[in-house]
Amino acid sequence: MPQPDLGFTLMPDGGGRGIAVPEVPEVAFPRVDCFLESEAAAHALGFAFTSGLIDRLARRADTAAVELADEFRFERPQFACLIGLLVGAGIAAEPEPGRIGLTEAFRAVLPCRDLIEAKLAFAAAASEDLRQHFPAFVADLPAFMAASRTFELFRYDRCFEITPDNLDATRRWVAYTTCLTRYEAGPCLDRIEPGRHLRLLDLGGNSGEFAAQACRRAPNLTATVFDLPVVCALGRENLANRAEGARVMFLAGDMRRGPIPEGHDLVTFKSVLHDWPAEEARALLEQAARALAPGGRLVIYERAPMALRQRPLGYVQSADLVFQPFFRDADLYIETLAMLGFVDCTVRGLALETPFHLIESRKPGGVR
Ligand SMILES: C[S@@+](CC[C@H](N)C(=O)[O-])C[C@H]1O[C@@H](n2cnc3c(N)ncnc32)[C@H](O)[C@@H]1O
Numbered sequence: 001m002p003q004p005d006l007g008f009t010l011m012p013d014g015g016g017r018g019i020a021v022p023e024v025p026e027v028a029f030p031r032v033d034c035f036l037e038s039e040a041a042a043h044a045l046g047f048a049f050t051s052g053l054i055d056r057l058a059r060r061a062d063t064a065a066v067e068l069a070d071e072f073r074f075e076r077p078q079f080a081c082l083i084g085l086l087v088g089a090g091i092a093a094e095p096e097p098g099r100i101g102l103t104e105a106f107r108a109v110l111p112c113r114d115l116i117e118a119k120l121a122f123a124a125a126a127s128e129d130l131r132q133h134f135p136a137f138v139a140d141l142p143a144f145m146a147a148s149r150t151f152e153l154f155r156y157d158r159c160f161e162i163t164p165d166n167l168d169a170t171r172r173w174v175a176y177t178t179c180l181t182r183y184e185a186g187p188c189l190d191r192i193e194p195g196r197h198l199r200l201l202d203l204g205g206n207s208g209e210f211a212a213q214a215c216r217r218a219p220n221l222t223a224t225v226f227d228l229p230v231v232c233a234l235g236r237e238n239l240a241n242r243a244e245g246a247r248v249m250f251l252a253g254d255m256r257r258g259p260i261p262e263g264h265d266l267v268t269f270k271s272v273l274h275d276w277p278a279e280e281a282r283a284l285l286e287q288a289a290r291a292l293a294p295g296g297r298l299v300i301y302e303r304a305p306m307a308l309r310q311r312p313l314g315y316v317q318s319a320d321l322v323f324q325p326f327f328r329d330a331d332l333y334i335e336t337l338a339m340l341g342f343v344d345c346t347v348r349g350l351a352l353e354t355p356f357h358l359i360e361s362r363k364p365g366g367v368r
Helices: 039-050 053-059 065-071 076-088 104-139 141-147 149-153 164-192 209-217 229-239 243-247 278-291 315-321 331-339
Strands: 099-102 199-203 222-227 248-252 264-270 292-303 343-351 355-362
Touching (some): 039 076, 039 315, 053 099, 104 149, 164 264, 209 243, 222 229, 278 331, 292 331
Parallel strands (some): 264 292
Antiparallel strands (some): 343 355
């Protein structure tokens, strides 16, 4: 079927249509998944973190294996097994027989230990769900979601009433999304240049991490994070001690019911729209479009479906596989924006550890 001409500029991976524009290499984004491809190695790394072995190895270029085994009171065969797994995964190396150190590649990502540990924890839960309930994942997705630990975590119904229990339950997944966004925000903000705007509205903006990073880059920007009441309460905590937090306001509400606050010249959805069926995602875009100031920009930054056919999926990608049925091509979003009269639409594919769409579009009117 011929594709309608929507008047959009499409960039690589934007659904395979449009002109090719070379993608900027992701130099600043930490690549950690390569160390977590094997389940056994992931367990080895988790244990090496909690036992203090990684900290110990990080202090010196390399150390005698026997010295480490004695210090940590490990039996030699098990210690050899642990080290073998770490070496096989590219985390550790043996520069000479009997000596062990961290590889340069792993040292380079060690400052992002929070991300590695968050991924380890989430992959453990997701892979357990897939192990136990794979038939339901394929044949009965609602049953998979009802039975799985990963979907049990994201209980938005517990985000309306601020109670100690709801705060505790919500804190567990908000810690994960905040950690991912700490690293995923940069590649988006590098491209959209928030300094071109004065007032940002981040819908489903969670703990304010994305908004705070935007404000840090743009001294004249102020931001509103719109999210559910319990999430906003945690967001205020998250930004309490950050200088840019003073320019981020939290507004609690239900974006499906509105009203969404007006007067913003940049509206963003980061990893939000895939949560919603097509009709509701369209309705959210309509609400956002109405609230956006004329001439303002709407940005959608969303995970795209993973390319499963190219190679066997690694252990750590279980964390995204459970959400794969919800990740969409960009078409629904760009068609909705076109229907809403938006112009100057660009779609880029960002090759982070998993693929992302970065869709930008402008509401007509206003002064440019
Ligand atoms: C998958 S999370 C993404 C969060 C954040 N944008 C990020 O990338 O880390 C979806 C967000 O939408 C929020 N959300 C869900 N339903 C909502 C609603 N009805 N109104 C406002 N926010 C909602 C959730 O609380 C959550 O913060």
